[in-house]
Amino acid sequence: MNTLHNVLVTGGAGYVGSVLVPKLLAAGHKVTVLDWFLFVPVVFEEFSQNSNLVLIKGDIRDEDTIKQALAGQDAVIHLACISNDPSFEMDPELGKSINYDASLQLFRLAKEMGVRRFIYASSSSVYGVKDEDKVTEDLSLEPLTDYSKFKAMCEPELLAMASETFVPLVLRPATVCGYSPRLRLDLTVNILTCHAIEKKIITVFGGDQTRPNIHIDDMTDLYVKTLEYSDEQIAGKIYNAGYDNFTVYEIAKMVQEVVGEDVEIIRQDSDDKRSYRVDSSKIKRELGFETKKTVRDAIADIADAFRAGKVPNALTDPQYYNIKMMQQEKQPA
Numbered sequence: 001m002n003t004l005h006n007v008l009v010t011g012g013a014g015y016v017g018s019v020l021v022p023k024l025l026a027a028g029h030k031v032t033v034l035d036w037f038l039f040v041p042v043v044f045e046e047f048s049q050n051s052n053l054v055l056i057k058g059d060i061r062d063e064d065t066i067k068q069a070l071a072g073q074d075a076v077i078h079l080a081c082i083s084n085d086p087s088f089e090m091d092p093e094l095g096k097s098i099n100y101d102a103s104l105q106l107f108r109l110a111k112e113m114g115v116r117r118f119i120y121a122s123s124s125s126v127y128g129v130k131d132e133d134k135v136t137e138d139l140s141l142e143p144l145t146d147y148s149k150f151k152a153m154c155e156p157e158l159l160a161m162a163s164e165t166f167v168p169l170v171l172r173p174a175t176v177c178g179y180s181p182r183l184r185l186d187l188t189v190n191i192l193t194c195h196a197i198e199k200k201i202i203t204v205f206g207g208d209q210t211r212p213n214i215h216i217d218d219m220t221d222l223y224v225k226t227l228e229y230s231d232e233q234i235a236g237k238i239y240n241a242g243y244d245n246f247t248v249y250e251i252a253k254m255v256q257e258v259v260g261e262d263v264e265i266i267r268q269d270s271d272d273k274r275s276y277r278v279d280s281s282k283i284k285r286e287l288g289f290e291t292k293k294t295v296r297d298a299i300a301d302i303a304d305a306f307r308a309g310k311v312p313n314a315l316t317d318p319q320y321y322n323i324k325m326m327q328q329e330k331q332p333a
């Protein structure tokens with residue numbers, strides 16, 4: 001495969017996409033973003049004169065829109081979805097229509113229209129809660145929520161389409177953390193950092209639950225690399241993508257250390273004992289992918305962004321919280 005590509009990024013205006021798209025452009029790719037653009041439509045303003053970036057405001061459920069977006073593409077990085085449990089549960093039918101039905105249609109049309117490579121953003125939450133210390137890719141999937149269930153159901157559908165000319169890859173990212181111009185403050189590390197800065201108090205419910213994490217820079221570097229690996233390296237593969245597993249209390253302690261010792265941590269009892277950890281040694285072993293950044297880096301990056309005034313009204317502006325945006329925009333354009 002050549003190193004330069006026409007790449008479609010669905011959901012490219014989201015938290016991960018907003019960091020990924022500039023990296024793809026910097027790597028010399030021609031990028032098309034298909035997104036609802038519900039969140040911060042100005043996110044790519046600085047690239048408005050860049051002829052290598054095409055923005056399509058549309059819905060991945062719409063077949064004509066998909067065909068327009070897929071025309072001439074070499075690769076698809078499929079990020080668009082209702083991307084957390086509360087947003088999904090707010091409207092399960094909408095969630096299924098996007099995360100499952102539209103994804104299957106996208107897989108099929110991509111293959112039919114000659115797209116060579118398809119990267120699917122699944123999630124490490126597909127495993128559910130496991131007793132095993134090392135949650136590796138070969139373990140059974142026991143998703144606990146519909147969001148995770150439909151992620152899990154998409155994976156085999158995509159991989160079954162693999163052929164000489166269609167190279168699918170499934171990534172199961174850990175929870176992403178760190179600053180993005182389309183910041184999400186509904187993710188563990190990000191929300192704890194926000195509360196430490198804005199309220200000087202972090203409330204930890206339980207705290208012994210383990211969470212896998214990956215810095216947004218590492219996650220987006222990996223997506224860029226997925227366009228560089230050979231077909232043989234990635235065809236039909238599934239990889240966990242995580243940096244490290246920490247308990248929520250350990251994350252809170254790191255936040256306190258980075259943001260300031262005046263931050264108070266309050267622990268409260270919780271019935272939510274869901275604890276999961278993923279093992280990401282396979283991607284290191286087979287693709288040589290290693291993370292470079294830490295959770296501590298992510299906390300420091302977010303703290304810097306707050307200090308620079310890049311996160312105004314962090315506790316109240318719905319743009320930082322997918323569920324609040326969904327409530328506001330129940331009927332997207």
Ligand SMILES: NC(=O)c1ccc[n+]([C@@H]2O[C@H](COP(=O)([O-])OP(=O)(O)OC[C@H]3O[C@@H](n4cnc5c(N)ncnc54)[C@H](O)[C@@H]3O)[C@@H](O)[C@H]2O)c1
Pocket residue numbers: 010011012013014015016017034035036037038039058059060061078079080081082083098121122123124172173174175176177184187322
């Ligand atoms: N952020 C994480 O911690 C994490 C962890 C594991 C997996 N993932 C997966 O990675 C992907 C990106 O995550 P994110 O955090 O950037 O999510 P996000 O919610 O910030 O971005 C998703 C984007 O998809 C768009 N979108 C949703 N439905 C659409 C539709 N019908 N048509 C067009 N656009 C639509 C939204 O407008 C949004 O910009 C998602 O698939 C998510 O499930 C994320």
